[in-house]
Amino acid sequence: xxxxxxxxxxxxxxxxxxxxxxxxxxxxxxxxxxxxxxxxxxxxxxxxxxxxxxxxxxxxxxxxxxxxxxxxxxxxxxxxxxxxxxxxxxxxxxxxxxxxxxxxxxxxxxxxxxxxxxxxxxxxxxxxxxxxxxxxxxxxxxxxxxxxxxxxxxxxxxxxxxxxxxxxxxxxxxxxxxxxxxxxxxxxxxxxxxxxxxxxxxxxxxxxxxxxxxxxxxxxxxxxxxx
Amino acid sequence: xxxxxxxxxxxxxxxxxxxxxxxxxxxxxxxxxxxxxxxxxxxxxxxxxxxxxxxxxxxxxxxxxxxxxxxxxxxxxxxxxxxxxxxxxxxxxxxxxxxxxxxxxxxxxxxxxxxxxxxxxxxxxxxxxxxxxxxxxxxxxxxxxxxxxxxxxxxxxxxxxxxxxxxxxxxxxxxxxxxxxxxxxxxxxxxxxxxxxxxxxxxxxxxxxxxxxxxxxxxxxxxxxxx
DNA sequence: CGGACCATTGAACTATCTCAACTTCAGTGG
DNA sequence: CCACTGAAGTTGAGATAGTTCAATGGTCCG
Numbered sequence: 001x002x003x004x005x006x007x008x009x010x011x012x013x014x015x016x017x018x019x020x021x022x023x024x025x026x027x028x029x030x031x032x033x034x035x036x037x038x039x040x041x042x043x044x045x046x047x048x049x050x051x052x053x054x055x056x057x058x059x060x061x062x063x064x065x066x067x068x069x070x071x072x073x074x075x076x077x078x079x080x081x082x083x084x085x086x087x088x089x090x091x092x093x094x095x096x097x098x099x100x101x102x103x104x105x106x107x108x109x110x111x112x113x114x115x116x117x118x119x120x121x122x123x124x125x126x127x128x129x130x131x132x133x134x135x136x137x138x139x140x141x142x143x144x145x146x147x148x149x150x151x152x153x154x155x156x157x158x159x160x161x162x163x164x165x166x167x168x169x170x171x172x173x174x175x176x177x178x179x180x181x182x183x184x185x186x187x188x189x190x191x192x193x194x195x196x197x198x199x200x201x202x203x204x205x206x207x208x209x210x211x212x213x214x215x216x217x218x219x220x221x222x223x224x225x226x227x
Numbered sequence: 228x229x230x231x232x233x234x235x236x237x238x239x240x241x242x243x244x245x246x247x248x249x250x251x252x253x254x255x256x257x258x259x260x261x262x263x264x265x266x267x268x269x270x271x272x273x274x275x276x277x278x279x280x281x282x283x284x285x286x287x288x289x290x291x292x293x294x295x296x297x298x299x300x301x302x303x304x305x306x307x308x309x310x311x312x313x314x315x316x317x318x319x320x321x322x323x324x325x326x327x328x329x330x331x332x333x334x335x336x337x338x339x340x341x342x343x344x345x346x347x348x349x350x351x352x353x354x355x356x357x358x359x360x361x362x363x364x365x366x367x368x369x370x371x372x373x374x375x376x377x378x379x380x381x382x383x384x385x386x387x388x389x390x391x392x393x394x395x396x397x398x399x400x401x402x403x404x405x406x407x408x409x410x411x412x413x414x415x416x417x418x419x420x421x422x423x424x425x426x427x428x429x430x431x432x433x434x435x436x437x438x439x440x441x442x443x444x445x446x447x448x449x450x451x452x453x454x
Numbered sequence: 455c456g457g458a459c460c461a462t463t464g465a466a467c468t469a470t471c472t473c474a475a476c477t478t479c480a481g482t483g484g
Numbered sequence: 485c486c487a488c489t490g491a492a493g494t495t496g497a498g499a500t501a502g503t504t505c506a507a508t509g510g511t512c513c514g
Contacts, residue, residue, distance in 0.1 A: 070372040070373075072368040074364055074368075087353060092361060115349075116346065119349065122342075122346065122350075125353055126353050126356060129356045129357055129360060132360055133359055133360045134319060136364055136367060137363055138291075140299055140301055140366055143367055144299040144370045144407075144409075145410065146297075183370065225295065226293075
């Protein structure tokens, strides 16, 4: 899977510091960058977790499959996000590029060496893991107890916070991806988005339905019941 | 909330080592034990996270509420489990005693002091957090994509692994708790259990329906689709 | 220009929920 | 010890949110 990793001299900038994990006194050399085409697998569930990744440009989906093909996307990783960081030996999700995606890669082993000599690294690793945990905890509430409209509203608000530029949310993922993230079908997602559109809460831009403008952020927040 | 904590001389055994987090070279003194009656709140969501807990005897539920009362239980904490460990300043769940429960308590601040002088503490904190994350990730798959029968089968297998003694699972929690953990209603949980009973996969012991014997572990595992 | 998605929408279906009745169990106080 | 009471569990019948199946149109891309 990693046979295509570039072998050129790794620039010094591809270091642990770039991941924002070390204190800077002991930068660790990374392996450089790598680009995946749309739909390509970055790593598979249960594969050995040899590398850690950071999205430089693009979007990644992390998911689990049931044996009959049902899929649950646990997270989308967007610009700047670190993913593939495991404490155990193997990956717990499959990661795929949602669109053409460039990632920074570093060896997990380097991280471990760095951690032993730098408490800041530990702190940052724990912080990252806690952020992931917090996201998962909120997502459990969404998956277990929210209605389809509430889920879609929550999704749009999440994406609004994470990737809206100049007021426009440019979704890299398909309705099917969104559905598998929200525990719904793609039709239900589509109907909910249409409903929000008809209600005047959002509008579309461009000629695709992936560019969304939120017109009424407050109504969306009301739909996604606070806890 | 902690006004009732015992003020007697804290025995040396109530130390960080008892939580299994330190390397043993720098044990940290805990605050001792505390017992909560059935249904009592141990801490509330968004409260300052001043203490960390370990279940000595009993069972605890951690949950989030939506404003209209819908509840999602994120985890049950059973004998030996550590809970209430936060990285941020506040608790992200409400924790309540499911039955009469005795916990060990230690100050969060003590942990932080210990961590700075002992990398093993960091490693253990990260390990704990990772375990929680892994559980949440698996639970997202369950909540997003599994059928009611699959959820109940998965639940019984989880509890079989965590609290079965002499082949009998003695569930401390009600059908409603189970439902709120699995993202179902209590009636649906009850029907699924009945269905498993009629199918000869499990049986009841004693005169309550909370003591369950799994007769056919393999059928249960088949029902809870592997991924 | 043709084919492969991708998204939307409608109509029928179904798993789960809701509402309600009934039973059993645990605890309380006479 | 028994009669009460309230909580917990089961089961049935009907309602419904979301799914499934199917048809249509748009967009991208060679």
